[in-house]
Amino acid sequence: MTPVIRMWxxxxxxxxxxxxxxxxxxxPLPLSILLVGFGLAELGWAVVTLSQTRPVAIRVVFGATxxxxxxxxxxxxLGSGLGVSAAETGLPMYPMVIASLFNLYLAGSLAVIIRxxxxxxxxxxxxxxxxxxxxxxxxxALVVAGLVVSxxxxxxxxxxxxxxxxxxxxxxxxxxxxH
Numbered sequence: 627m628t629p630v631i632r633m634w635x636x637x638x639x640x641x642x643x644x645x646x647x648x649x650x651x652x653x654p655l656p657l658s659i660l661l662v663g664f665g666l667a668e669l670g671w672a673v674v675t676l677s678q679t680r681p682v683a684i685r686v687v688f689g690a691t692x693x694x695x696x697x698x699x700x701x702x703x704l705g706s707g708l709g710v711s712a713a714e715t716g717l718p719m720y721p722m723v724i725a726s727l728f729n730l731y732l733a734g735s736l737a738v739i740i741r742x743x744x745x746x747x748x749x750x751x752x753x754x755x756x757x758x759x760x761x762x763x764x765x766x767a768l769v770v771a772g773l774v775v776s777x778x779x780x781x782x783x784x785x786x787x788x789x790x791x792x793x794x795x796x797x798x799x800x801x802x803x804x805h
Contacts, residue, residue: 629764633767634735635675637771640669640676641778642664642691643664643665646664647662647665647669648783649721649786657697660697661694667690668691684736688740691732718786724782
């Protein structure tokens with residue numbers, strides 16, 4: 627696996643983790659426990675993926691990335707089927723859609739990686755060298771990954787309960803009055 631793919635996987639997991647943690651902070655208790663748990667697991671996996679030469683527990687993470695999507699889909703479907711709005715279920719729609727997109731990207735990418743591993747023999751896997759991207763190519767991929775993930779994650783975080791009550795940047799935040 628190339629460092630660029632590993633980096634994109636780590637960034638996507640980091641974006642999903644941040645959103646799940648922020649949504650979990652304002653969700654009802656049962657959903658909060660689930661979302662904070664998902665967020666911590668995604669955060670841990672993102673850190674390990676970005677710091678190691680290859681991702682760990684790919685098959686486990688493949689299945690685990692689909693669980694938050696299933697929880698969101700079930701909550702949204704059952705809530706709307708019972709006449710409960712998305713706001714009343716405790717899960718804001720936009721942040722959860724973005725987190726679900728990150729999780730679906732992770733699941734799809736990991737499925738491709740698992741499929742490729744299944745089609746290669748172990749001896750080929752050991753002897754095959756991973757192509758290292760050039761400096762500019764890696765830097766471009768790093769910047770694009772950062773822009774995409776931050777461009778999706780920042781508005782999603784702003785739409786959470788924590789983001790709604792955050793002090794706007796540049797606004798006075800405390801007890802100092804101007805004389």
